[in-house]
Amino acid sequence: MSAPPGASQAPSRNRRRPRRPQQQHPAAPSLAARIAPLSTAATPTSELPTPEPESTDNAKYLSNAKFADFYARGVLTKALFERIPFEYCTEVQEKTFLPIIEGKDVFGQAKTGTGKTIAFLVPAIEQLARRPVPPPEVISILVIAPTRELCLQIEKEAKMLFAGSVYRTQSVIGGVNIKVQRRDLLNERSDVLIATPGRLVDHIENSNLGPRLKTVQTFVMDEADRLLDEGFQKSLIQIANQVTPKDRRQTLLFSATVDNKIRDIARVVLKDKHEFITTISDADEATHQHVHQDYIVTSLAKEDAVMLTLIRRAARTPFPKIIVFYSTARGAAIAYDLFKGIPDFQDLPMFEIHSRLSQGARIKQADAFKTALKGVLFSSDVTARGMDFPNITAVYQVGSPSSPEQYIHRLGRTARAGAEGYGVLILADFEANVLLNKKEMRELPLKPHPEAQHLTDESSDEFKSAKEMVVQTYDAMDSVAKAQAYQAFMGYYNGFQKAFRWSKEDLVRTANHYALDVLRYRSPDGSNNPPPLLPKTVGMMGLKGVVGLNIVRPQPDAQQGYGGGRSSAPPPKKRQRAA
């Protein structure tokens, strides 16, 4: 590895420790870590960042234990040990290895970004390696996680641990061809199966996977707090009914938060005699307590210009890598459309990810952003939890998140494993107080942005130029995405009516303002009407008879964008660039 320009000052210890963990402290500014652990892509030398001295902070989640110690004590077999590309264990890993290898049930509390995946995969696989190789139809380890991308991330690590062995891992997620999965399940080993709940149930019902789940020895529920959400419950019950019963399997449950709801579930799925492991001590402040966080309250109409200014400023720093969260998939999509169309950001790659993209596009975007040295990802809450994008310098959030918890999870994409990070929350005036007055929010070190005044000052040149750029770009954009964003906005804020003490008319007025003045939606007929909604949509939102809505009869040749009557199937967006 030849030293890039500027690397000569790098402390030599950075390079002398090839086995220092990378994923565990992604922002460790060692060269190797900067190039991203999952990357195989060649990086132009000229783009390599200047390494900074290693911060002691980055070692925060590391323990003094080494994987080599576990190997020396006979805890890890040679083959597995050799496939672990890290030298030091993280704290969670050190604590979970022995109990899991001994076959105990574990309730683990650990934030993501602390090496949690390795903490359960390595010991589970170690157990597997100690037994005779099972017949090919056996699924020894079943992992359930709440998003597709998280499953793929886990699968990647399992593949690494299985490299060159007879064992195989497969993922079973929605959005990809089910027949291919069915065939692979039939023809190839799946010693570790990693699944989202919905698709796993689909396979139970339609691929006769149920009986094979009875061969599961270790059952892992990752991001368990999220898996307990309403929408997952039915699937989880079906899965629990098929998988090996709890007294004859090992269950590992991981959750970032531990509240009564989780404890109740733990009681149901874990054996009475399980081990509780936590790495969150009083001394070790939670990430969200140490990350620098600012908020800006402004009008809806100024949000985009403020965001543009923030990105512009960040673009002048060496390696900006930012995630911008929006509350709706359509909101993230239109923000991506807006900012990718702005000429200032030629050198700053833009990415988008949300449920309205095809799964193929989602995977491409996530992979590209993971390995990117800089860029901005416009995201819905798909990536809010557990996703590991290396070296995120800042997380911006636009609009009230659905809960303080969600705010904290999103923020956790930056400052991973003790690294530096920064958060900005942009709120519209009508939503600010309700969120900021919540107890959980008040307990955060979240402060007014020191430059809030200037950033939102209509008479400043910086604001004026940003606003002008936003207006121009929206004006040039097609109306379909705007109509979709309008509908999503209405649907999202519909849930806040009570909290905001809004009447239905207030909701409609605000949504119309959003479409007409913010997005600059113009009806194809040249009128000043807001985007059309189907009677059915209006009915489902409980807005029948509210003035200001543009209700249209369903048309047989309907342009989609205002209903179309589909439920959850994501109409794949055609536009896609490989970034």
Place this chain on the structure above:
DNA sequence: AAAAAAG
């Protein structure tokens, strides 16, 4: 209709 997740 509103993150996500089955189509």
